[in-house]
Amino acid sequence: MISIDDRNFANRLADAAGAAIRPLFRGDWEAEQKEDHSAVTEADREAEAAMRALIEAERPDDGIIGEEYGTHNEGAGRQWVLDPIDGTQSFVAGRPIFGTLIALMQDGWPVLGVIDQPINKERWVGVIGEGTTFNGKLASTRRCRALEGASVATTSPHCFAESEVDAYLRVVAKAYPNNPFPVYGGDCYNYAMLASGHIDIVIESGLKLYDYAALVPVVEGAGGLMSDWQGNPLDADSDGSVLAMGEPARLEEILEAMNA
Known part of the structure; x- marks a missing residue:
C-alpha cells in the first residue's frame, strides 16, 4: 500500500x-x-x-x-x-x-x-x-473514439531501431491519413500531456526502467493505459518498448496497425 x-x-x-x-x-x-x-x-x-x-x-x-x-x-x-x-x-x-x-x-x-x-x-x-x-x-486523459484523428507523439523517430520504424509509421498513417504531422520532441513531457488530455498516443522503444517506471501510475491514474508493444503491462522486466494511450479502448487498433 x-x-x-x-x-x-x-x-x-x-x-x-x-x-x-x-x-x-x-x-x-x-x-x-x-x-x-x-x-x-x-x-x-x-x-x-x-x-x-x-x-x-x-x-x-x-x-x-x-x-x-x-x-x-x-x-x-x-x-x-x-x-x-x-x-x-x-x-x-x-x-x-x-x-x-x-x-x-x-x-x-x-x-x-x-x-x-x-x-x-x-x-x-x-x-x-x-x-x-x-x-x-x-488530471484526466481525453476520450479518443478512433485511431484516425488521434494525435501521436514520440521523442524522435531516430530513436527507433530500423526494424521498429515501420510499425511506428503504420500507426502514424492510420492516425493522420491526410496530413501526417505527429508530435516530435518531449520525452516524459509527452506522457504528462497525455495524462492532462492534450495528446492521445505516445509510442517509444529502447527505454530503460528509469525512463518509464514513473509514467505508468501517472498515465493510468488519469484514465489511460500503458503497455509494451505486445500489449503487456509494464514492470521491471519489460523490454523497453512502450505504448501509452489516453483511451484504453484504442489498444487493439494500435497493435493491429503496428503488426499489419
Missing part, C-alpha cells in the same frame, strides 16, 4: 531535484557524453545526488535505481527509481520540456510515479488505484 507519507516523500524528492536543477538551467556549463553516447550534465548528477541523499537518510531499507549513480540495496522489495532529467537534450537546448521522473516500485511493479517539470513548476503525481493529480488537481 502507498501511504500519505510515501506520496509526501516523493514530492520532497521532486522538490530537492528541482532545487538542484533550476539554478543551472540555461547556465554556463558543458554537457558530457556517457558511454552510450547520451548527454549528461552537472544538473543531472546534482539532482540525483540530492534525491539519493534523502532516500538513504530517511528510507534506509528501500532500494534505489538511478540513471546516474546506479543501484543501492538491490534486493529491497521497495525500490525508488530515479531519472533526474529525462530529456537532457531539451535541458541542454534550454527548452523546458524535460522532467524529473520518480517512481516507487513494489516487488518490481510501479505503484507511485511523479513527473516534475521544475522550470514551469508543473507536477503530475500518480498512485495506482487513485486519481492522478496535476499541481494538486485531478
Whole structure:
C-alpha cells in the first residue's frame, strides 16, 4: 500500500531535484557524453545526488535505481527509481520540456510515479488505484473514439531501431491519413500531456526502467493505459518498448496497425 507519507516523500524528492536543477538551467556549463553516447550534465548528477541523499537518510531499507549513480540495496522489495532529467537534450537546448521522473516500485511493479517539470513548476503525481493529480488537481486523459484523428507523439523517430520504424509509421498513417504531422520532441513531457488530455498516443522503444517506471501510475491514474508493444503491462522486466494511450479502448487498433 502507498501511504500519505510515501506520496509526501516523493514530492520532497521532486522538490530537492528541482532545487538542484533550476539554478543551472540555461547556465554556463558543458554537457558530457556517457558511454552510450547520451548527454549528461552537472544538473543531472546534482539532482540525483540530492534525491539519493534523502532516500538513504530517511528510507534506509528501500532500494534505489538511478540513471546516474546506479543501484543501492538491490534486493529491497521497495525500490525508488530515479531519472533526474529525462530529456537532457531539451535541458541542454534550454527548452523546458524535460522532467524529473520518480517512481516507487513494489516487488518490481510501479505503484507511485511523479513527473516534475521544475522550470514551469508543473507536477503530475500518480498512485495506482487513485486519481492522478496535476499541481494538486485531478488530471484526466481525453476520450479518443478512433485511431484516425488521434494525435501521436514520440521523442524522435531516430530513436527507433530500423526494424521498429515501420510499425511506428503504420500507426502514424492510420492516425493522420491526410496530413501526417505527429508530435516530435518531449520525452516524459509527452506522457504528462497525455495524462492532462492534450495528446492521445505516445509510442517509444529502447527505454530503460528509469525512463518509464514513473509514467505508468501517472498515465493510468488519469484514465489511460500503458503497455509494451505486445500489449503487456509494464514492470521491471519489460523490454523497453512502450505504448501509452489516453483511451484504453484504442489498444487493439494500435497493435493491429503496428503488426499489419
